[in-house]
Amino acid sequence: MIGHFNYAILGTGALGGFYGARLQRAGFEVHFLLHGDYEHVSQHGLIVESPNGDFALPSVRAYCDTAKMPRCDVVVVSLKTTHNYLLPKLLPNVLKDDGVVLVLQNGLGVEEEVARIVGAERVMGGLCFLCSNKIAPFHIRHLAYGEIKLAEYAANYQPQGITERMRQIAADFETAGISIHLEADLLFARWQKLVWNIPDNGLSVILDAQTDELMENASTRTLVEELMWEVVKGAAACDRQIPNTFIDHMLDYTLNMTPYRTSMKIDYDEKRPMEVETMFGNPLRMAQNNGVELSKIAMLYQQLKFLDEINCR
């Protein structure tokens, strides 16, 4: 990879559409894969509403088939993880030989899956801290935040430190106005993000609750904290030590944040499959492979699998 990178966005939703549109607006060549909204976006481009300034891209490079896309330096995976079974067909078409796949998805374990398709040396992970909704087929509403934590992947999630490739991609995103934090250890970053994601996504669906309601009630406030401790225990089983102070930090953060409908709750309410396996199943299995049971998270997982089946049948 030399000179300016070009980008493919696999999954032009609230997240992929937002980051891709920002990159295109900054002058990068961006190719958007769409499915249901392909016609709309081909004709109308994309509109982004954002507290950082609204903008429209009347024309974007839209595709409904990766066979028609050029090979790209950076292939951003921003599908819902429930569609990851498509990746073995999508990725080989669109990734340059010296290109890299950037997994911008929730949960754990997707980089391992992608590595089996394209090789571990061509995989990176990104953790997005973004509140954004798609309110119409070509209309994205960015609500808040947007930072990405970026890290290299290697077999068994061995930490890779900060590489030149990371800096190059970070520079592109920063040019597009997206703040990037470089992480030396992808698995640490992913477990750390689960400290918030597991209790709040899980309980918001199971109890039909917003984050503020969960924190106001003494019982669920305690349960949120207990679940956070279980995530820390799971991380420790994988040799990642999340400091205890991080829990207090996340509880304060949740207490002070604007009441929020979690991404899993939005999927559930819209009758879409939930990302249960990547956000709950994979962390549980990873801890279990290291000899540690996470019993409360296991129970959330069982409850969510039940609700997911009933919701989507």
Added chain:
Amino acid sequence: MIGHFNYAILGTGALGGFYGARLQRAGFEVHFLLHGDYEHVSQHGLIVESPNGDFALPSVRAYCDTAKMPRCDVVVVSLKTTHNYLLPKLLPNVLKDDGVVLVLQNGLGVEEEVARIVGAERVMGGLCFLCSNKIAPFHIRHLAYGEIKLAEYAANYQPQGITERMRQIAADFETAGISIHLEADLLFARWQKLVWNIPDNGLSVILDAQTDELMENASTRTLVEELMWEVVKGAAACDRQIPNTFIDHMLDYTLNMTPYRTSMKIDYDEKRPMEVETMFGNPLRMAQNNGVELSKIAMLYQQLKFLDEINCR
């Protein structure tokens, strides 16, 4: 207590109304305490619809104040446990010196509460296996079953064996067509009943599910079984050994039963407070006092307390 007993029914709902009406029809003197439905029942009596035969009692002894009731030999407590805070006011008015309070409620620990009011030697417990609904203020629909397991209470739930008083009350109920099983150990019987009550009442509310749905889904089928094992562990902490075969028996029973809306789910749907403390809180605390944590049941309890607060505010 000599000769024929008279009966007071504290709480004339689907359960107390059904048993009381059966006793009156068989010729016993029965005094019914009512609250919201007092006027209706005073004027119209009670109607019972049942697969064992429908019947009407055009006139019953109805009260809205225990001060106006005669003292009785057997005082049946059939309130929802969420109204048990009333018992210290209700019981002393209506219990004969040599009478007995028969607690026909769900869960654990109520006999201990009642003993603090009237003395342990005047308390018995009964476990009802009854499907019955109140479909109008004076109209009870009995759906199935009806057996009561009857046992004496003593301080710290020390087993008391089978007493003469138990046989006398059993004879009255049998005369009224209610089948009675005499139990030597009240605490054993109560824990055993929780093997079914805890998973099915809890999960039916939290997951908005019927018993057949919980058994058809592989995740919740496993969770139901794991919760049953935790109840057995709680019983063991209290020196009550529930045989392993009982779990298989209860799973088979749940698989084969007619899909059923649990009593807790009915309360939740009707926006009434749920019996969370007696069915979940007290068993948890009793196990904990004996040094055993029941972590999955604790999580159900936390989830139910949240839903109860939201539902009733």
